[in-house]
Amino acid sequence: MEQRISLITLGVRDIAREAAFYDALGWERAEAPEGIVVYDLIGQALGLYPLEDLARDMGVAPERLGTGAATYSHNLRTREEVAPLLDRAKVAGAEILKPAHDVFWGGHIGYFADPEGHIWEVAWNPGAPLAGDGRFRWAGY
Secondary structure: OOOOOOEEEEEEOOHHHHHHHHHHOOOOEEOOOOOOEEEEOOOOEEEEEEHHHHHHHHOOOHHHHOOOOOEEEEEOOOHHHHHHHHHHHHHHOOEEEEEEEEOOOOOEEEEEEOOOOOEEEEEEOOOOOOOOOOOOOOOOO
């Protein structure tokens, strides 16, 4: 298996509300089959898929899938971009879990939960500057 994640799928109860949230963050939808929403990312995609259908696809009860046991990180180019992005997420319907703050490793981060509880970290990491096109690599490029 190659070290790659191609698609992150979030199982959601209200796909219209979740899509409206990500649209409000400024994300653009990709063409997708009816009933799902997809956003192309840099080298991956994020899909919104009905929770009941995802559970059925896996052969498990929807309650088993839950939310909140993982975080999805969005890294930024500067420290100064963190708080405004958290503000934008809040206006779009997010719950701010922890406002922008400095952390022990030298970065600046904050956390929000989307309307269905999926947790996002917004971060500036001075040890991992983004490539010109926004790609992230742990130790930078």
